[in-house]
Amino acid sequence: MSARYHVIGNYLSPYVRKVLVVLETKGLGYTIDPIAPFVGDEEFTRLSPLRRIPVLIDGERVVNDSSVICQYLEERHPEVPLYPADIGDRAQARWLEEYADAYLGDVVIWGMFFQQGVKRFLFGEPTDEAVVRRAREEHLPRALDYLESLLPAEGFLFGAPSIADISIGSFFRNATYVRYQIDAQRWPRAAAFVERVFALPAFSRLATFEVSIMRTPLPEQRALLADLGAPLGEHPLRMGSPRRSMMRIE
Amino acid sequence: MSARYHVIGNYLSPYVRKVLVVLETKGLGYTIDPIAPFVGDEEFTRLSPLRRIPVLIDGERVVNDSSVICQYLEERHPEVPLYPADIGDRAQARWLEEYADAYLGDVVIWGMFFQQGVKRFLFGEPTDEAVVRRAREEHLPRALDYLESLLPAEGFLFGAPSIADISIGSFFRNATYVRYQIDAQRWPRAAAFVERVFALPAFSRLATFEVSIMRTPLPEQRALLADLGAPLGEHPLRMGSPRRSMMRIE
Numbered sequence: 128m129s130a131r132y133h134v135i136g137n138y139l140s141p142y143v144r145k146v147l148v149v150l151e152t153k154g155l156g157y158t159i160d161p162i163a164p165f166v167g168d169e170e171f172t173r174l175s176p177l178r179r180i181p182v183l184i185d186g187e188r189v190v191n192d193s194s195v196i197c198q199y200l201e202e203r204h205p206e207v208p209l210y211p212a213d214i215g216d217r218a219q220a221r222w223l224e225e226y227a228d229a230y231l232g233d234v235v236i237w238g239m240f241f242q243q244g245v246k247r248f249l250f251g252e253p254t255d256e257a258v259v260r261r262a263r264e265e266h267l268p269r270a271l272d273y274l275e276s277l278l279p280a281e282g283f284l285f286g287a288p289s290i291a292d293i294s295i296g297s298f299f300r301n302a303t304y305v306r307y308q309i310d311a312q313r314w315p316r317a318a319a320f321v322e323r324v325f326a327l328p329a330f331s332r333l334a335t336f337e338v339s340i341m342r343t344p345l346p347e348q349r350a351l352l353a354d355l356g357a358p359l360g361e362h363p364l365r366m367g368s369p370r371r372s373m374m375r376i377e
Numbered sequence: 378m379s380a381r382y383h384v385i386g387n388y389l390s391p392y393v394r395k396v397l398v399v400l401e402t403k404g405l406g407y408t409i410d411p412i413a414p415f416v417g418d419e420e421f422t423r424l425s426p427l428r429r430i431p432v433l434i435d436g437e438r439v440v441n442d443s444s445v446i447c448q449y450l451e452e453r454h455p456e457v458p459l460y461p462a463d464i465g466d467r468a469q470a471r472w473l474e475e476y477a478d479a480y481l482g483d484v485v486i487w488g489m490f491f492q493q494g495v496k497r498f499l500f501g502e503p504t505d506e507a508v509v510r511r512a513r514e515e516h517l518p519r520a521l522d523y524l525e526s527l528l529p530a531e532g533f534l535f536g537a538p539s540i541a542d543i544s545i546g547s548f549f550r551n552a553t554y555v556r557y558q559i560d561a562q563r564w565p566r567a568a569a570f571v572e573r574v575f576a577l578p579a580f581s582r583l584a585t586f587e588v589s590i591m592r593t594p595l596p597e598q599r600a601l602l603a604d605l606g607a608p609l610g611e612h613p614l615r616m617g618s619p620r621r622s623m624m625r626i627e
Contacts, residue, residue: 176523177480190468192475199468218440218449225442230427273426 130156132200133362135174136181137161138336138352139304141236141297142193142228143181148293149197151329153207158360161340161352184362194224197290209293211285220284223277223291230270231298235307238262243305248342263307271314278316288327296324300334304341380406382450383612385424386431387411388586388602389554391486391547392443392478393431398543399447401579403457408610411590411602434612444474447540459543461535470534473527473541480520481548485557488512493555498592513557521564528566538577546574550584554591 132150134157136143150157162171162180175182175191183190183199190196201210211217239262246252274295278284283292299309299321311318324330336357340348353359382400384407386393400407412421412430425432425441433440433449440446451460461467489512496502524545528534533542549559549571561568574580586607590598603609 176476188465188468191472195468195471195475198471199464202464202467214449214452215438217452218438218445221445221448222441225445226426 130158130358130360131185132157133184133360134159134181135162135171135184135362138333138340138357139240139301140180141232141301142179144297144300144333144337145193145224145290145293146181146183146196146200147333148297148327148329149200149209149290151332152209152288152293152327153200153204155200155204156358158358158362160360160362161348161357194221194228197224197293201290209288209290211289213285216285220289220291223284224294226270226273227291227294227298230266231295234262234266234270235298235302238266239305239307240301244341249345267302267307268313271309271317274317274320275314278320280316280319283320283323288324292320292324296321296327296330300325300330300337304337380408380608380610381435382407383434383610384409384431385412385421385434385612388583388590388607389490389551390430391482391551392429394547394550394583394587395443395474395540395543396431396433396446396450397583398547398577398579399450399459399540401582402459402538402543402577403450403454405450405454406608408608408612410610410612411599411607444471444478447474447543451540459538459540461539463535466535470539470541473534474544476520476523477541477544477548480516481545484512484516484520485548485552488516489555489557490551494591499595517552517557518563521559521567524567524570525564528570530566530569533570533573538574542570542574546571546577546580550575550580550587554587 132155134143134146134150136146136159138144138147138159138161147157147159171182172178174184174189177191179191181193181196183196185199185203190199197209201208211220238258242254242259242262247254283289285291309318309321325334336352336355339351339355343351349359382405384393384396384400386396386409388394388397388409388411397407397409422428424434424439427441429441431443431446433446435449435453440449447459451458461470488508492504492509492512497504533539535541559568559571575584586602586605589601589605593601599609
């Protein structure tokens with residue numbers, strides 16, 4: 128069976144991870160083109176006007192923005208629901224997704240993962256220690272205080288795992304990659320919750336790929352991923368003919 | 378009939394405008410607490426963890442983020458649908474909403490409206506002309522090129538007006554307030570489209586309030602809005618008792 132969906136993105140992006148977890152949890156076939164983060168050619172700009180990953184390709188349709196993509200997959204495949212059934216809960220789940228995308232994105236990705244990982248190992252530039260300190264000691268604690276007030280002592284936010292749990296977990300996964308561990312004394316609910324999310328089958332399957340490529344030089348990552356059995360594939364619109372404008376999405 | 382919904386926000390915010398247009402178009406009763414933009418006390422931070430407007434209050438429920446709020450109102454009141462019925466169109470509408478919120482937000486609000494309006498008239502600070510020039514001459518043209526490739530010659534993006542049209546129009550409304558006019562020679566579809574959105578009843582009703590308060594000193598705005606018949610009201614959670622935690626949303 129050839130995969131219906133194609134993802135352009137990198138395993139180390141929390142926004143990509145959200146989409147991959149949704150695809151995996153719903154049991155949907157996909158391939159991934161694991162382009163390097165923070166780069167992208169002109170063709171990529173045509174597919175992704177804000178030059179963001181992930182991009183989802185479904186036949187001739189191009190879907191941008193991780194939140195829009197997850198909602199799209201939910202509506203196409205409602206069988207394993209990842210959004211709460213109650214309208215109010217659904218709004219709260221979407222809000223927590225936005226909170227993760229915006230605030231945890233700023234703090235964990237730009238304040239920590241980019242500084243301590245990407246900048247150092249990919250770009251060979253020095254870490255800005257003041258930025259990292261504020262992220263770890265001021266901004267992330269603020270988020271953890273907020274989350275601690277919301278998270279359940281057991282299970283997930285809305286019963287079954289939802290987009291809210293996936294989103295929050297996805298950003299904390301990147302935090303672990305720069306050796307951040309939630310202080311379980313100070314935030315017991317958050318610490319235990321994140322571990323529960325990491326234990327979800329989709330999260331642990333993806334972690335294999337994530338950990339393996341982390342300090343592998345870019346040019347060798349694709350071969351490594353292939354050896355590990357990652358569903359690599361070039362997306363079908365790559366050789367787009369001139370008459371097919373990527374900007375005009377059908 | 379007392380209004381069910383309460384909005385905390387300012388008439389001049391494009392994110393607030395999106396929500397008000399949705400409320401008005403669906404014919405839903407609401408009051409608004411038109412707090413000053415770019416300020417906010419500690420109680421506001423409890424209601425809005427990212428200190429963003431708008432906030433929607435529905436009984437005991439607090440809903441944050443304009444996109445989440447609009448989707449919430451759609452699900453509670455599907456009678457006048459503002460999201461396309463087709464799943465693919467719906468994804469594209471949500472993406473265009475995100476594009477407007479993110480890119481037009483950066484360019485029109487931070488690059489233009491804040492610089493040429495808020496900073497000057499509210500904070501008495503000088504405009505950064507270089508920022509404004511780049512916004513008007515580089516960044517906004519880039520958005521207009523993209524939109525021109527998508528917008529229809531007539532009518533709206535997906536037939537009836539949708540969240541995509543509302544979002545795009547909402548940001549261009551702020552552009553007009555700093556005297557930006559879309560060049561109809563260069564972007565004929567975009568120029569005509571935005572005029573069609575502005576002509577929607579909800580947009581023109583709201584414009585009365587927006588234009589009136591624009592250069593009215595903050596302390597006089599509330600009285601002016603009351604004279605104009607704006608549905609002012611303090612939200613019902615304002616005097617929240619200590620036992621009611623705003624962070625813990627039911």
